Amino acid sequence: MTAAQLGGHAALVENLYERGLLDDTWRAVWHAVPREPFIPSRAWRQGPTECEPLTTEADRLALIHADEPVIIQVDDGKPDGPGIATSSNSQPSMVARMLRLLSVEPGQRVLEIGTASGYVAALLSRRLGDSTVYSVEIDPGLADHAAGALRAAGFRPHLACSDGEWGWPARAPFDRILATCALRTVPHQLIRQLTPGGILVAPMARDFWSGAVVQLTADGQGQAGGRFQGGASYMPMRSHRPPVPMPVDTTTCRTAPVSVDPRELLSLGFALYAGTRHPKMRMVHTGQADGAQVWVQDEDGCAATAATGEDAYEYGVRNLWQEVEQAHREYIALGSPEARDFGLTVTARGQQVWLHNLERIIEAAPDREPAA
Numbered sequence: 001m002t003a004a005q006l007g008g009h010a011a012l013v014e015n016l017y018e019r020g021l022l023d024d025t026w027r028a029v030w031h032a033v034p035r036e037p038f039i040p041s042r043a044w045r046q047g048p049t050e051c052e053p054l055t056t057e058a059d060r061l062a063l064i065h066a067d068e069p070v071i072i073q074v075d076d077g078k079p080d081g082p083g084i085a086t087s088s089n090s091q092p093s094m095v096a097r098m099l100r101l102l103s104v105e106p107g108q109r110v111l112e113i114g115t116a117s118g119y120v121a122a123l124l125s126r127r128l129g130d131s132t133v134y135s136v137e138i139d140p141g142l143a144d145h146a147a148g149a150l151r152a153a154g155f156r157p158h159l160a161c162s163d164g165e166w167g168w169p170a171r172a173p174f175d176r177i178l179a180t181c182a183l184r185t186v187p188h189q190l191i192r193q194l195t196p197g198g199i200l201v202a203p204m205a206r207d208f209w210s211g212a213v214v215q216l217t218a219d220g221q222g223q224a225g226g227r228f229q230g231g232a233s234y235m236p237m238r239s240h241r242p243p244v245p246m247p248v249d250t251t252t253c254r255t256a257p258v259s260v261d262p263r264e265l266l267s268l269g270f271a272l273y274a275g276t277r278h279p280k281m282r283m284v285h286t287g288q289a290d291g292a293q294v295w296v297q298d299e300d301g302c303a304a305t306a307a308t309g310e311d312a313y314e315y316g317v318r319n320l321w322q323e324v325e326q327a328h329r330e331y332i333a334l335g336s337p338e339a340r341d342f343g344l345t346v347t348a349r350g351q352q353v354w355l356h357n358l359e360r361i362i363e364a365a366p367d368r369e370p371a372a
Helices: 003-018 024-032 057-064 092-102 119-128 140-152 188-192 268-277 320-333
Strands: 044-046 051-053 070-074 085-089 110-113 133-137 158-161 174-179 194-204 212-218 224-231 254-256 281-288 291-298 303-307 312-315 342-347 350-355
Touching: 003 024, 003 092, 024 092, 024 119, 044 070, 044 085, 070 140, 092 119, 092 174, 092 194, 092 212, 092 224, 110 119, 119 133, 119 140, 133 140, 140 158, 188 194, 188 342, 212 268, 212 342, 224 268, 268 281, 268 320, 268 342, 268 350, 281 320, 291 320, 303 320, 312 320
Parallel strands: 110 133, 110 174, 133 158, 174 194
Antiparallel strands: 044 051, 070 085, 194 212, 212 224, 224 342, 254 312, 281 291, 291 303, 303 312, 342 350
8 A cells, every 4th residue: 555545635746746746735635635525425437347336435535545547437327337447537647747737827727528537627626716616417317426525525517418529619719728538639629619829628539549738828819839748648538539440350360570670669659650551550559578469450350469579460452560560660750759759730721740849740650562
């Protein structure tokens, strides 16, 4: 058990402060708003392969006072599902990072996308006051829970049960927008609801990305841009969940030589680059004692897998492993840029990822000829 768990909420807050994740103002806010009242009695820990129910109050409190996420809903609240996490009270250190990037000032109006437990809305309400905090939640059960928890804690921000993809146009404009669910793309309607100079902070998760936080500033003309600010792992917005890919035809399996250790593909910088070059390709990985294994797949059922020290295996009409290695060669030739070297611009026409400056747009790679 960590020192934070032994010392409860106060020790957790001090740990975040000592790590430089909270300034003095946010430190006081976090001390005044404990996490525990916002966590439902029924909650789960995210285990290596499944969500693990918290069966005792001691287990529940230990997880709440740790720097870990607490799962508060599985299977969109439907009974008898497979037990997949669909909402959480996010990891406190990640919440602190996101709030720091939001750069709120007194008097500013803030919209939160994804109320969930209500905890972030409570922190914002304590910092800014109820009247300037707005929060939307798509799930009626979660919305009811959050409203009740916020009232019990003495907070009354503006709440709505609606799809956060559309923001809250009737209450716009906002000085700040914070998404607490992962976006595949940034909805342009959110940009249009920001004031000139307003900031949007959101986790993003494309098929190739392990998750990245972006901080965008609106220009007041329907455009916003900014840099990626490190990694993040958030559950996707419901309307942004990835489609299920076609089954892989294993009868087409063939070997392919490997010149790149799969471990070299696991940086967020490479994921941002490769995911932009190959927007319809997804990658997942597992760690091993002496290396890593990756699985790459496109939406049409072509796939490839490779493990450290072994040949790759390719499936389907594309040479996916060769395409991944080509993307890695390009990435190395660019100097192996880090995640913060990449940025994003969002306009009414869509979004573009760039490297170092707005003029260096990363284009999608041309379609490859099918394998012979």
